[in-house]
Amino acid sequence: MSNSGRVDELSTAFLTETGAIPALTGVSFDIRPGETLAVVGESGSGKSVTALSAMRLLERNARIEADALRFRRRDGSVIDLARATEKEMRRIRGNEIGMIFQEPMTSLNPVLTVGDQIGEAVAQHRRMSRAALRAEVLDLLGLVGIPAPEDRIDQFPHQMSGGMRQRIMISIALACRPNLLIADEPTTALDVTIQAQILRLLKRLQAELGMSILFVTHDLAVVSEIADRVVVMYGGTVLEQGAVGDVLTRPVHPYTRGLLDSLPGQGATRLRAIRGTVPAPQDRPPGCLFAPRCDHAREVCERARPALVDRGEGHPARCVRSPEIAP
Ligand SMILES: Nc1ncnc2c1ncn2[C@@H]1O[C@H](COP(=O)(O)OP(=O)(O)OP(=O)(O)O)[C@@H](O)[C@H]1O
Ligand SMILES: [Mg+2]
Structure with missing residues (x-):
């Protein structure tokens, strides 16, 4: 494995009195050495559960399934965190993998x-x-x-x-000079000026220490500041992923386009939020998860969950209509 880490088909559910809540289904991505990978999406899309699953830091009612959660250790060996012992996890957390969370946490x-x-x-x-x-x-x-x-x-x-x-x-x-830093909304509670300082600081530290960063945020403006690649999450799955330059300039999925359209500063008058809200895990539609909110949805979108594939756009997205609806 030449990556620093790889999340392979991660699915996490929470067992509750009213049944299992499927928070994540089949999330996969890799993190390359020295890069910043951003995980972006609206509230409830599964960003924090992804980070916490990888660190095995969820409550006892969480059931984590994964083909693998591979992490390259300081000595170069690769460990599957999904199968590591709790003792190994304690040695890795806060030592080989550093973590920062939004302040209240x-x-x-x-x-x-x-x-x-x-x-x-x-x-x-x-x-x-x-x-x-x-x-x-x-x-x-x-x-x-x-x-x-x-x-x-x-x-x-x-x-x-x-x-x-x-x-x-x-x-x-x-x-402990980790080789991977997981940062979950580390600047969300801060005002814009301080946020910019902290982002600059993280970039400098990354260059000095050569670590990879998994950066969780709901803010695409922050993604464009800090990340090399981006994973767009929605309803507990990955809808699109690729290099930041590609995804933000040539977004494929209508959801990613919607997120970009709702950014302030793009000629502020046409600022518009995506209609509707992220469905709760229990209320997800059988086909494309975004179909109920999508202006381009057709019957085909409601039939089956689209695969995450590159349909000639240069990076993969989960939209069967993407070639037809390309701008
Ligand atoms: N302990 C839990 N028990 C049951 N459901 C949970 C639990 N933790 C998270 N969830 C559910 O999992 C889904 C994903 O939550 P998560 O916290 O990962 O979202 P997020 O993308 O980090 O959102 P935010 O931007 O608000 O931090 C949500 O529907 C949430 O309600
Ligand atoms: Mg979160």
Whole structure:
């Protein structure tokens, strides 16, 4: 495997009192060394469940099935995370795979200094003296662009701005120099200026550390800023995927086109959202998942779920009508 990782036919369901909720069906993509792969889609499309399934961090009622969740380890060997032991997972999480989530999910501990929290992340996987640990934490604070690390190391999270706190979260994620960073909406809670700073920071860190990034976002503007390739998700499946330059300039699926049309700034007057909403997992139609919201839907779309294939457009999409409806 020359990739850093590959998700192969991942399907995740949640077992509830009222039955199984199929959150994901047959999600596949790969992540190449040193690239940023964005996973984009509206709320409820399955982005977070994809990231959390790959890390096996879902609640106990989740059933994860996959042909494989391959990950290339630091020593070059390949492990299937779908079949790894919990002990192996603990060694990989936060060490070989770093994670950052939107702030509410994994906020910092308010009663510990940021230095202690970063130090804890470092010490979890590496043994070192107190002095060496402090030096390493100062290095990490510098790496993520915190000015005057000596003054900041002993501060508490509430003494810092939202943007600073997100930098601290990033330093924790990078504490063990992972070869893959999973970032789930890491900038969504931040204002636009700070968001741009954090995206620049991630790009710089990626170049310095040579890691791959799996970047989850609902925002195509962010995708065009940061990603090399993009996976467009809808209703727990992949509807389109390819290089960012291709997908954003020559989108194939009406859903991707709809997402692009609803971006602000494209001559703001014609801003329009896609009509309707993402169907709940229990209410998915039998044919194309997007058909109920699609202006191009015909009977053929309702018969069977379209395959994810390249119909001559240069990258794959799940739309049987794409050659006919090309702009
Ligand atoms: N623990 C759970 N139990 C039952 N259903 C769940 C659970 N977690 C997620 N789901 C369902 O799985 C689907 C995908 O959710 P997910 O959180 O991955 O969406 P998302 O794309 O990350 O959305 P957002 O942009 O809002 O974060 C949703 O329909 C959601 O309701
Ligand atoms: Mg999410």
